[in-house]
């Protein structure tokens with residue numbers, strides 16, 4: 001093919017692909033525009049995961065009638081005017097790409113009023129082309145509605161996840177901006193139901209309460225580098241680190257509760273995540289990640305925001321200093337505000353009480369108070385895919401050493417118990433007879449906007465596992481029953497983490513994921529000392545599972561050294 005310049009439509013679609021990855025990217029761009037316009041109230045309404053429609057309403061400065069078409073032209077912006085402005089960006093937008101990109105892949109209607117004019121303007125575009133423009137009255141501000149996203153880009157449409165997953169990504173975007181701008185009142189309605197509303201009172205703690213709930217917020221400590229002694233001795237850079245961080249026991253399974261804002265721009269950054277995690281070193285259990293909302297303010301010429309079309313990554317000119325500033329500020333707030341006793345408790349290796357261990361091992365007791373350990377069935381009556389094993393002992397508080405008919409077996413105690421529990425949960429699920437534990441009093445279960453999007457669509461599925469919950473108003477559910485196998489544990493945390501995990505999964509994998517979560521959560525940990533009886537019981541139960549050789553995640557539960565191998569190794 002000869003070389004030729006691409007036509008406008010193709011160029012627009014290519015460019016749009018970088019800015020608009022999924023519905024949540026549209027919400028991000030529109031919310032950023034509303035913030036740049038100085039809004040104090042921003043409302044987001046979405047339908048059908050944002051694919052059907054996204055509507056963002058603000059009370060900002062609006063767009064003058066004569067500039068409305070320009071706003072949809074590529075590289076048209078009111079925010080910068082020369083290359084030197086790029087070194088000193090004070091707004092969230094500056095590339096002039098969002099509106100044209102969105103208009104290239106969806107139908108758009110914009111109603112705006114800048115004040116001081118006769119009336120506001122309503123403009124409609126399809127496929128990036130203006131189809132209508134007329135006067136329309138409106139109070140100052142802008143309402144933009146985006147419909148039929150990716151209608152003309154079927155490849156993208158196919159790549160999107162389920163409606164609830166897309167809704168949860170959008171809820172996350174709204175939540176992050178609510179945390180970044182406590183002085184702005186945000187609201188989010190998903191399919192007509194309000195799932196987030198912040199007061200806009202201007203206080204970070206209030207925003208955290210609105211987004212994560214009171215229980216989490218009450219376990220957050222403030223970080224303010226201007227109040228800390230090291231500011232006097234830090235380098236030449238003027239870096240301020242402010243925000244709130246959670247006590248270690250709030251630790252979550254993923255990094256989804258780490259929020260970073262650089263000069264009030266929401267960014268993802270490995271460096272910053274490491275800096276915060278470093279500050280928690282020795283305080284969090286392995287595999288747990290902190291809850292933190294961290295604002296970093298530094299001179300605009302110290303950070304390059306123009307490295308990514310979606311502007312979600314930044315480059316620090318002096319990364320080392322920023323890392324140290326964040327790490328020190330967070331560490332200092334942890335050590336100064338946290339009661340020492342807690343530090344020790346959390347830092348100590350995990351060790352459950354003996355009665356708890358027994359309950360976990362013998363486990364399907366529906367009334368934990370009365371549960372008494374009973375002996376495992378006689379191994380001879382079992383159909384087993386593992387030979388009968390004789391437990392020899394435990395090594396490194398993590399592995400069980402056992403002898404079988406033709407060699408030595410090493411069993412990973414955590415993986416093995418996970419397999420046992422997994423099979424039990426799956427069998428109950430298949431038989432549609434989950435063993436449930438009724439709660440003496442229904443417990444309230446509060447979720448974040450992001451989790452709520454998922455919760456709504458998996459309520460029924462969860463009830464098949466014995467988690468009986470019903471909607472109870474604002475992002476709150478009333479829980480009456482929980483799966484018996486998870487009852488003794490912190491089931492509430494487990495289900496919240498499960499909701500976070502489901503957000504990133506195909507719907508078809510949800511069942512598998514729920515089973516694995518319930519199985520994993522209460523399983524014996526590595527590092528836990530087991531008694532002879534407990535080891536025996538675990539090995540017997542493992543023998544009975546359908547697939548004793550791997551844990552639900554596919555890692556091996558058991559390693560065998562057969563007699564021949566041993567003889568070879570010893571040169572006999």
Ligand code: ADP
Pocket residue numbers: 029033034037058060061062063071072076077078079092093094095096097098099100141142
């Ligand atoms: P950028 O934000 O990078 O300037 P956009 O394509 O997002 O580019 O927006 C183009 C222009 O349209 C902005 O520079 C701004 O002048 C105007 N604009 C967009 N959204 C709004 C809004 N909600 N309120 C006021 N002006 C807006």
Ligand code: MG
Pocket residue numbers: 029032033092093094096098099
């Ligand atoms: Mg913009």
